[in-house]
Amino acid sequence: MPDFKDKIRIRFADLKLSLARENEIIEELSQHLKDQYEQLIARGATEDEAHQAVLLELNESDLLGPELRRIERRLQHEPLVMGADGKAHLLGDLWQDLRYGLRTLLKNPGFTTVAVIALALGIGANSAIFSVVNTVLLRPLPYKKPERLVMVWEDNSKQGFPRDTPSPANVMDWRDQNHVFESMAALVESSFNLTGAGDPERIDGQRVSASLFSLLGVEPQFGRGFRAEEDQPGGNHVVILSHGLWQRRFGSDPGIIGKPINLNGESFTVVAVMPRTFQG
Amino acid sequence: MAMSYIGWHILDRELKKGSAELLILSLVEDRPRHGYEIGQLIELRSRGVLHFNVGSLYPLLYRLEKRGWIRGRWVENPGQRRRRYYRLTAAGEKVLTAQRSNWRDFVRAITRVTGVAHA
Numbered sequence: 001m002p003d004f005k006d007k008i009r010i011r012f013a014d015l016k017l018s019l020a021r022e023n024e025i026i027e028e029l030s031q032h033l034k035d036q037y038e039q040l041i042a043r044g045a046t047e048d049e050a051h052q053a054v055l056l057e058l059n060e061s062d063l064l065g066p067e068l069r070r071i072e073r074r075l076q077h078e079p080l081v082m083g084a085d086g087k088a089h090l091l092g093d094l095w096q097d098l099r100y101g102l103r104t105l106l107k108n109p110g111f112t113t114v115a116v117i118a119l120a121l122g123i124g125a126n127s128a129i130f131s132v133v134n135t136v137l138l139r140p141l142p143y144k145k146p147e148r149l150v151m152v153w154e155d156n157s158k159q160g161f162p163r164d165t166p167s168p169a170n171v172m173d174w175r176d177q178n179h180v181f182e183s184m185a186a187l188v189e190s191s192f193n194l195t196g197a198g199d200p201e202r203i204d205g206q207r208v209s210a211s212l213f214s215l216l217g218v219e220p221q222f223g224r225g226f227r228a229e230e231d232q233p234g235g236n237h238v239v240i241l242s243h244g245l246w247q248r249r250f251g252s253d254p255g256i257i258g259k260p261i262n263l264n265g266e267s268f269t270v271v272a273v274m275p276r277t278f279q280g
Numbered sequence: 281m282a283m284s285y286i287g288w289h290i291l292d293r294e295l296k297k298g299s300a301e302l303l304i305l306s307l308v309e310d311r312p313r314h315g316y317e318i319g320q321l322i323e324l325r326s327r328g329v330l331h332f333n334v335g336s337l338y339p340l341l342y343r344l345e346k347r348g349w350i351r352g353r354w355v356e357n358p359g360q361r362r363r364r365y366y367r368l369t370a371a372g373e374k375v376l377t378a379q380r381s382n383w384r385d386f387v388r389a390i391t392r393v394t395g396v397a398h399a
Contacts, residue, residue, distance in 0.1 A: 025342075028315065028364050029334055035316040061335020071342050096353060103356070 002051050004033040007058060011065050017072055025068070033058065142277055144217020150181075171209075185212035192263040198249065223257045223272025239268040243276040300340055301349075302383055303330070305368060305376040308350055312365035315341055341366060349375050 008026050033054050040050035105112040140146040156164035171186045187208040194201045210226035260267045319332045344350045349372030356362040
């Protein structure tokens with residue numbers, strides 16, 4: 001089958017069409033001439049006769065160039081997809097392109113497999129790197145000067161706990177002998193049985209020293225932080241609620257400050273509620 | 281377009297252009313067709329009197345498409361070459377209805393004047 005594209009392209013030399021538009025038109029006209037050629041062969045013409053007849057038809061098309069120039073002059077600033085006459089067709093053309101791409105991929109399963117694996121590895125690696133960057137660089141801890149915060153543990157590797165919770169006495173020693181840190185605070189994870197209004201509930205919390213909030217640079221949404229004297233034995237029956245617990249369990253009661261709640265069978269006085277953004 | 285022995289040359293240029301548009305719009309009314317098929321159907325149904333070559337058919341198709349009366353899409357059917365099928369748009373449907381009516385009126389008028397129907 002002869003290729004007529006070059007013969008057609010010569011006629012478009014001075015039309016100054018965009019390359020994509022020119023290729024679209026050349027392909028369509030070329031398909032037409034191929035159809036014509038095949039029909040002539042089917043009717044008994046020799047290949048040479050058919051070829052000459054098709055070229056004759058093309059040569060008779062004197063108006064092709066001038067006509068196209070007149071029509072295409074108004075189309076030059078339009079989308080590259082031939083025939084699209086406005087933005088309303090963009091979605092339809094996109095859908096057609098997607099289906100064409102899918103068919104092409106299905107025709108070449110080997111290439112598709114390699115491409116999918118390469119994409120999967122690339123996306124996976126990017127996701128992993130971004131997770132680290134996001135955690136370390138983009139979303140630092142929501143505290144004041146997070147880059148200057150460190151966590152200090154007690155090394156109890158002999159018992160299998162390289163990061164062990166220090167005893168209160170050791171914490172007091174560290175605090176008194178500290179000449180490295182601006183400030184130190186202590187915290188330990190604890191669970192509490194919350195009883196009183198509503199069903200009993202097991203909640204997770206922390207026992208903290210009074211200086212923790214000032215060290216982190218965070219303020220309660222309302223109420224007050226812990227006081228130094230509340231670090232003393234017997235003065236520690238005060239509690240600060242997380243925003244979530246205050247909403248869920250106490251119905252966002254604005255008068256919660258000063259009210260007692262029952263934790264592990266003992267009465268604690270609510271002195272503050274933390275803001276929603278605070279992460280304990 | 282050539283329409284030899286019935287004296288197509290006596291009709292003015294705009295009339296020719298208008299009737300050519302009517303032919304194409306009529307052929308894509310029922311279903312989408314590609315350019316070669318449209319050209320073949322015109323030749324077949326006119327019993328060889330009307331013939332569009334590449335240079336006259338495609339500029340006409342692109343002009344109709346530019347006006348929004350037809351719309352072309354590349355379609356690739358299994359075992360066939362990729363072809364561009366044209367279908368009638370809603371705007372083209374209205375134009376087709378109007379052009380059909382005008383054409384009927386025109387033929388009736390010519391017939392009345394020339395008496396061709398009684399010849």
